[in-house]
Amino acid sequence: MKVALIGAGGFVGARIIESFQLGEGPSLTAIGRHPAELTSAARFAIDTRVADFLNVESLARSFTGCSVVVHAAGGAPADLKRGATVLCRAATLAGVRRIVYLSSADVHGLCPPVGTDEKSALHPRHVDETHHALVQAERQLFTEARQFGLATFALRPALVYGPRSKVIAQLASALRKERAGLIQNGDGICNCVYIDNLVAAVRLTLRAKTGAGAAFLIADKETLTWREFFHAAASEFSSSAGSILSLGEVPADSSPSAADEAPAPLALPPDLIARQRCTWKLPIARAAQELGYEPPVPFAEAMRRSFAWWRFAQGEFSVAA
Amino acid sequence: MASTSEPFDHSRRPASKTEQPTPAAVRRPSRRRAKDTAHPDVRSNDRPDVILVGCGTLALESFVPALRTLQQAGSLHVRAIVDPDENSRDSCRRTLPDALPLSSLDAAVAPPDTLVIIATPARFHAAQTNAALKRGWHVLCANPFATTAREGALMIASAQRHERLLAVDLTPRFFPAARYLRTLCQDHLLGPPINFRIHEGTTRRIPEGALPASEKFESPDGVLTELGLPVLDLLTWCLGRASVISYSDDAMGGVEANAFIELSFSENARGTIHLSRDWPTEQACTFVFERGIVRWDTTHPGGLTFQLGSAPSAVHGELVAPLSLRQIPSTDPLLATPTHAMVAELQNTLGAITRRETLRVPATEAMHSLALVEECYARRASLLQPWLPRNEAVQARAFSPPVALRRS
Numbered sequence: 001m002k003v004a005l006i007g008a009g010g011f012v013g014a015r016i017i018e019s020f021q022l023g024e025g026p027s028l029t030a031i032g033r034h035p036a037e038l039t040s041a042a043r044f045a046i047d048t049r050v051a052d053f054l055n056v057e058s059l060a061r062s063f064t065g066c067s068v069v070v071h072a073a074g075g076a077p078a079d080l081k082r083g084a085t086v087l088c089r090a091a092t093l094a095g096v097r098r099i100v101y102l103s104s105a106d107v108h109g110l111c112p113p114v115g116t117d118e119k120s121a122l123h124p125r126h127v128d129e130t131h132h133a134l135v136q137a138e139r140q141l142f143t144e145a146r147q148f149g150l151a152t153f154a155l156r157p158a159l160v161y162g163p164r165s166k167v168i169a170q171l172a173s174a175l176r177k178e179r180a181g182l183i184q185n186g187d188g189i190c191n192c193v194y195i196d197n198l199v200a201a202v203r204l205t206l207r208a209k210t211g212a213g214a215a216f217l218i219a220d221k222e223t224l225t226w227r228e229f230f231h232a233a234a235s236e237f238s239s240s241a242g243s244i245l246s247l248g249e250v251p252a253d254s255s256p257s258a259a260d261e262a263p264a265p266l267a268l269p270p271d272l273i274a275r276q277r278c279t280w281k282l283p284i285a286r287a288a289q290e291l292g293y294e295p296p297v298p299f300a301e302a303m304r305r306s307f308a309w310w311r312f313a314q315g316e317f318s319v320a321a
Numbered sequence: 322m323a324s325t326s327e328p329f330d331h332s333r334r335p336a337s338k339t340e341q342p343t344p345a346a347v348r349r350p351s352r353r354r355a356k357d358t359a360h361p362d363v364r365s366n367d368r369p370d371v372i373l374v375g376c377g378t379l380a381l382e383s384f385v386p387a388l389r390t391l392q393q394a395g396s397l398h399v400r401a402i403v404d405p406d407e408n409s410r411d412s413c414r415r416t417l418p419d420a421l422p423l424s425s426l427d428a429a430v431a432p433p434d435t436l437v438i439i440a441t442p443a444r445f446h447a448a449q450t451n452a453a454l455k456r457g458w459h460v461l462c463a464n465p466f467a468t469t470a471r472e473g474a475l476m477i478a479s480a481q482r483h484e485r486l487l488a489v490d491l492t493p494r495f496f497p498a499a500r501y502l503r504t505l506c507q508d509h510l511l512g513p514p515i516n517f518r519i520h521e522g523t524t525r526r527i528p529e530g531a532l533p534a535s536e537k538f539e540s541p542d543g544v545l546t547e548l549g550l551p552v553l554d555l556l557t558w559c560l561g562r563a564s565v566i567s568y569s570d571d572a573m574g575g576v577e578a579n580a581f582i583e584l585s586f587s588e589n590a591r592g593t594i595h596l597s598r599d600w601p602t603e604q605a606c607t608f609v610f611e612r613g614i615v616r617w618d619t620t621h622p623g624g625l626t627f628q629l630g631s632a633p634s635a636v637h638g639e640l641v642a643p644l645s646l647r648q649i650p651s652t653d654p655l656l657a658t659p660t661h662a663m664v665a666e667l668q669n670t671l672g673a674i675t676r677r678e679t680l681r682v683p684a685t686e687a688m689h690s691l692a693l694v695e696e697c698y699a700r701r702a703s704l705l706q707p708w709l710p711r712n713e714a715v716q717a718r719a720f721s722p723p724v725a726l727r728r729s
Contacts, residue, residue: 045574
């Protein structure tokens with residue numbers, strides 16, 4: 001099996017390449033929109049291609065020799081839905097029969113209601129245009145895939161963190177400045193997934209015998225609060241958990257600057273405020289049952305690896321023995 | 322010692338050791354007319370002619386804005402732009418509409434003493450440079466100007482044979498902050514330099530409209546060449562001859578995206594360089610001198626931050642014209658965008674062609690950093706990537722290719 005990976009330059013794509021190349025395959029063709037997106041992939045001696053993700057012929061050419069496509073690319077909201085159409089048509093043109101599409105658990109909203117699972121209706125009123133586009137893209141993907149008879153799996157990862165992730169970089173930066181903040185005492189549920197657990201789910205989906213045409217929520221095994229997530233990060237960062245600011249309650253629809261008129265030590269991004277209000281742990285039962293998904297990396301180890309990368313990225317390095 | 326009264330007047334300052342012109346580098350260009358450039362339709366005018374070879378990202382971001390500025394000022398005339406890809410040519414022509422679009426340098430017609438700017442991938446530089454030199458044209462070549470030090474030496478020899486100039490694009494040398502740092506290092510204004518730490522990490526921006534010429538991606542140079550060469554040039558320019566203490570990177574069968582270098586210099590200064598192109602780091606140089614610390618944010622070519630001895634605070638400011646008791650101090654920052662530096666570099670190159678001034682970055686100067694890159698690869702070790710699971714970490718080391726296979 002040879003896998004075409006769209007979005008090789010993103011942090012998920014880069015880790016898929018790293019894991020497949022250093023683990024037990026399969027072999028890859030890494031595809032980017034531009035050579036600059038392939039600099040991380042180019043650390044390995046693998047096939048790399050440049051393609052226009054919105055052009056059927058261009059994308060189909062880049063799939064040559066591949067039997068499966070993993071789509072891990074982001075994009076502008078306006079391009080996501082069209083990109084799903086192009087993906088299916090290019091796969092059909094190139095003879096690819098299986099697509100693994102990385103969607104997002106955000107299609108259920110940033111603060112999914114209690115009881116949410118894959119069968120729940122997708123969230124219709126997103127504030128962010130990108131989240132609307134994710135919903136539309138996933139629907140378009142399945143519509144097109146049915147039309148062309150493609151075995152298609154949509155993975156809906158929770159908030160992905162790990163090496164090279166903005167989640168870790170922003171949290172480390174906030175901890176360094178003593179401006180990491182929690183609302184509601186950090187009691188909200190942190191729906192997150194370590195990047196290697198997501199990669200494990202991708203790997204399983206490549207060969208899954210059941211589950212085609214379905215979506216799968218992918219998250220870490222542990223049920224964590226945001227307080228536990230932040231405190232674990234502070235511990236890895238060698239920062240005092242006491243430096244994490246408790247912001248109390250923040251109005252649901254407030255702008256960051258208006259969130260706390262009384263001493264406002266920092267402004268949390270609106271999406272983080274919404275996520276921190278969550279009271280529901282997204283289930284991974286369907287992925288476990290259909291794909292055999294069992295997150296291989298426990299949370300503590302995931303945090304250790306994440307901050308090991310962070311120190312590396314800050315210039316702390318050592319040479320392999 | 323450089324004159325301290327005119328720190329930015331490069332032309333009046335005696336050349337320092339690293340700037341000493343060498344016969345190969347700055348020999349005055351000959352006035353002779355190259356035989357094979359004779360053409361009845363080609364006449365020189367007052368404005369020097371320029372041909373731009375390569376219309377990709379580098380050209381669009383660096384050369385084209387400066388060429389437009391100088392052309393609008395009447396300082397040069399861009400005669401032709403050359404690229405095999407029509408889309409790339411069109412991208413450049415939007416800014417330089419009068420230039421003749423050509424798919425090959427062979428089709429270009431221009432008088433002797435034309436300046437050919439080569440902004441193509443490094444593997445094409447030698448052939449394109451030699452072709453231009455043979456036609457009596459001078460060359461300003463993008464950095465790295467050669468793929469190996471040996472190839473670079475042959476290109477310099479070719480320029481000597483043809484009595485043409487071979488310059489290398491090293492715009493950081495034209496940044497006011499870089500020139501200031503060099504003066505500090507060379508003249509010991511804060512005492513001798515002791516150590517330094519440099520971070521250069523960026524993910525590359527893609528200019529709008531820039532499309533790849535080919536769908537088959539060809540591996541680029543590693544980060545050591547792409548981001549490291551200008552850093553190594555800056556250090557050798559400021560501190561003199563260098564030795565590699567250690568070098569490690571994360572290539573695993575391909576080309577590296579992260580690299581760490583430890584260097585020592587002839588005056589006992591030593592320090593580290595951290596290069597990354599898969600994660601944006603701070604982009605800064607910090608030099609520790611005997612009597613102070615100076616930090617340069619390299620995205621800000623006209624500003625520096627100083628800690629002078631045990632002074633109670635640091636000072637951050639813009640570089641302005643030198644103070645004089647006889648004149649009202651200027652508070653206008655020195656012109657210090659990358660385009661300003663490129664304009665200065667082009668002006669210097671054109672001035673050297675017309676023998677008005679000395680070429681400031683001849684190819685011989687760029688040989689120092691090219692040789693250092695080769696020394697780094699010769700001493701390469703595998704970087705520890707501490708986020709990898711154990712089995713992957715073992716495999717990562719196994720993947721590291723023998724040094725001899727790299728940059729062959």
